[in-house]
Structure formats: C-alpha cells, structure tokens
Amino acid sequence: MENSKVLSLSRIANRIRRNIIESVYNAKCGHPGGSLSIADIMTYLYFEEMNIDPKNPDFSGRDRFVLSKGHTAPALYAALAERGFFPTEDLKTLRKTASYLQGHPDMKGVPGVDMSTGSLGQGISAACGMALSSKLDGSPFRVYTVLGDGESEEGQVWEAAMFAAHYKLDNLVAILDLNGLQIDGPITEVMNPTPHDEKFLAFGWNVITIDAHDFNEIEAAFDAARKIEGKPTVIIARSIKGKGVSYMENACEWHGQAPKEDLYKVAISDLDAIGETLK
C-alpha cells in the first residue's frame, strides 16, 4: 500500500475514533474499548474493501457486514457516518430515546446496518446465512463479520464455524478482534478461548493472523481472503483494546463505560495529537 493511502486511511480511522469517544461521552455510557480496537478494520472495510453505496444502502448486490460483537456499535455507526450513510451529527444522539442509533445495531432503523446484533454468537451465524444465500444466487456479494475474542467463548460461534466450513462459504470473512480483554478480565483468565488459530484451522477455515492496526497487513489479509476457494477465512486481528486513547489502552475497565468530562478531554487531546502526526 502506498504511504499516501496509509495516511489517508489513518486520518479516517482517527476521525472514527474521535466520533466513538464523542458519541459514548454524549450517551454517558457504551463500549469504547472494543470500538477503538476495531476502528482500523472498520475503516478498511468501509473505505476500501466492501462494495457498498451510501446513497443506495439496500441495493441487493451490496456486500454485507454483520457486527457480531454488537456492543461495539459506536465503531460501526462512526464508520457508517464517515462513509456518508447518515449525518455525523447524529452520532451525538447515540442511545437516546428519540434516536435511531440504538445501543446495539438495529437493521430496521439504521441505514447501512445489515443485521440486528447484540446477543453474542448470533451475528456470525446470520452472516453464514447471508453467505449461503449469496452462493445460491450465484451472486458476487461477499459477507464480512467482526467477532469479539470474548465472544468466541459462546458455543454458537463454533456451531457457525462448522456450518461455514461444511457449506464451503468462501465468500465469508470473519475478523476476530483479538484485544485480549473482556468485561471480567483478560480472556485467558476469565475463560481461555485460545488458541484461536488452531481452533479455526481444525474447523476447516483459512486462517490469517495480522496486526489490527497496520493497514498494509489488513489489506494483504483481505486480498488473500478473496483468492481462497472452498473455505471461509478468519482474520485474527491482534489489537489493542482502547487503541488511541492513552488511559484506555489495554485497560479492562474501559470495556463498557463512558469517560466523564475530564477524561473525555484527555481522550480527545490524545486523538488530536495522533491526528497532528497524520497531517
């Protein structure tokens, strides 16, 4: 990837991170940590990888995206707004009574949301259903789903993993956000779901491991996934929970709470400082 493209994607990701913080701060609750960890992946999906049209969000041949870890809706909403599906200004209404931006993604209310999610383990199954439907139609559309590493403790994830390999869903790409933390602590301490690579390999998937914050690696992974025939791909994306906000990085307590005013200001200044380096 050319440096100018890396720079341009990094700027977008930085704006998405800023909007994650803004929306969660305004909501006074929500899930910033796991939203920040997937910001680069979401940027690449919505600005490079997926065939989508913000002016025609429901066209039948579009690529589908399912946020299986639905609690990180702030990242999805920020990416959709940045891509032009709805006004960025609306992000400030997140989780408010009159808003269409529900705490977890609602496909009926939000332009560009392809599946309602929030209950962990179900999104990847729904993504399998979409990928199967695409194959039956001989349609070119591909299906992408982002999973949490804590989410991989749900048995249904592995039911879906079996299904996707059994029906050779090579138009399906799951991205596992391996940030290592869940609500109660490190994933290896709460209920160790590792090693993910060996598990997915054993289930018959194509497995690619990358740095979730390196656009060159992200691009190479998605390009490789397109070339694979006969099996689904999982991109195990090693990430930093809370990436970009100093006090949130690798800090478990920022899984599911909003910063108060003082820490909100720190978060914005951290992200603006990163933004300065991208000019």
Add this chain to the structure above:
Amino acid sequence: MADKKATREGFGAALAELGEKYDFLVLDADLAAATKTGVFKKKYPERFFDCGIAEGNMISVAAGIAATGKKVFAASFAMFAAGRSFEQIRNSIGYPHLNVNIVGTHASITVGEDGATHQCSEDLALMRTIPGMTVICPADVTEAYAAVEAVLNHCGPCYLRFGRYPVPNLTPELLPDYKFEIGKGVTYREGSDVSIVANGYMVHLALEAADILAAEGISAEVINIHTIKPLDIDLIEASARKTGAVVTAEEHSIIGGLGAAVCEGLCERYPVPTLRVGVEDKFGRSGQVPELLEIYGLTAGNIAAKARRAIAMKSAK
C-alpha cells in the same frame, strides 16, 4: 370416523408440493425424517440445508437468509426449535421482524415414549411473548397444509407447531369449503350453553366432548383457535356473550398458551367463568400416548366435566 394423520405429515406434504409454486429454503437440525422436511429434501435437495445438531445456529442462519430477502423454514422438535433457540428467535428473528417460519414438531404429551425432555408443553407460551410473532397450531393434516401456504403468503416471523401423533382429519368432512386464514378462528359447531375453545390435537376431542354434553341436553359451541397470536378475541368474546361459560382445551401447559390467552382476552372484554384443560404445570413422562392423555387429563371426558362445572359457575356468580 375421518382417517387419521399427524399434522407433521401435512407440513411435509405442503413443503414438497408448494415448493414448485413458491421460492423458499428449508433448514433442519438432523431431524428431517421426523419433522417431515425430509419429504421436501428428497424433491428439492438443492434447497434443503441440514444444520446438524446445532439449533441456535440454524435459527440465526435462517435470520441471515431472510435478511437477504428469501423465505425460509427452520424446523426441529418444538423443544429445541422454540425452547433451546428462544433467545436466537427473539433477538435475530423477532426484533428485526424477519420473514422466517420456525417450525416445532413433536410437541407436548403426544410425543409419547421419549418422555419429559422431549415433550415441550411450553413452546406456544414462549413464542407468544415475542412482539410481532404469529403463532399457529393446526388441528389436523388439512389445516396443517393450509397453514403452510398461509405463512408463505405472510410477511413477518411465524411459529408453526405440528404434532407427531395421528389425529382425525376432520376438516374435509366438517368444513368442505374451509379457507384457512391466519388469526381467524373457526366455529365447528354452534351451541348456546358453553363455549369450548380448542386448538391442535384437542379440537377433535372438543367435538367428542360436545357429543357427550349433547346427550345430556347441554348445547356446546366448539371453536378452533388455530392461531394463538394474533388471537381472534372478537370471535371468542361473541361466543362467551352467547353462552356465558368457556372451557379451553390445548395440548400445552395451561400457563401461557391458548387457555391463558383466552383468559387474558376475556378478562379485559367480557369476563365469564372460564376453565382450562391442558397440561397442569407438570412435566411429561414416558408412556403410550392414549395412557398419557388419560394421565394428563387431555380427554373428551375431562373437557365435558369442566364444561359442566363452568356452566354451574354461571349460576353461582
């Protein structure tokens, strides 16, 4: 007596025959031979997908298929379709109001020898609580077939319940011009002393009970409420106003199913003595079906007995 067939047979036949007229997919969870989706699988193997013994995944896969605009059936035993997968149905199908037809076969006591773990007497209650869900429990094989075609023309999530055990195919004899309509109850027999409101396996027993009562000079109205949600409360209320006493009969827990729905509706509109025949807050057990029906009180005799009591309660009011 009409010939006997299980309602699941009507489901299988409808899938296979309507497969030509309608475009839909069918999912099952390793029970195709039992649920009768196997009949469809044989005819349209390319439109049938076995999900293995993983019901939660099957339900969410169905949601994904429906989200791309296709009609889909997802079938298993009622215990696993509605019971095990309740939360997947609620969140992945009910909340986004997707066009998935969830099918639960082998419901409740008439499962017989398999016993309590497989005798789901709670499925209709569970499904009824989900906003926007249509819940249907056909009485015989003819109605089962008609219900399948009706949901194919319906938009939104549906739960269909079919039985394992053969039941008299009464519809062709009693209602030759019958047209199944979602949400519209059917009056099988008019009466003036008591209303028997039944569905599923209990409809033919309700008619038998009406015969028993007629021999005693009691005139019973028999109504088949095949759709528990949306409930045809207008029809039930009109009947209750006429007879002043109601008995409900269902092969399901008396908690949360037809009996509960009728009580809720009548309490708000026109309260009359209402007694419920059903599984009385108990688990099932292994045994031959006729024995189990006796043990759990799912009999014409019990319906008639409750009818007499409900009538007596009118004067005690």
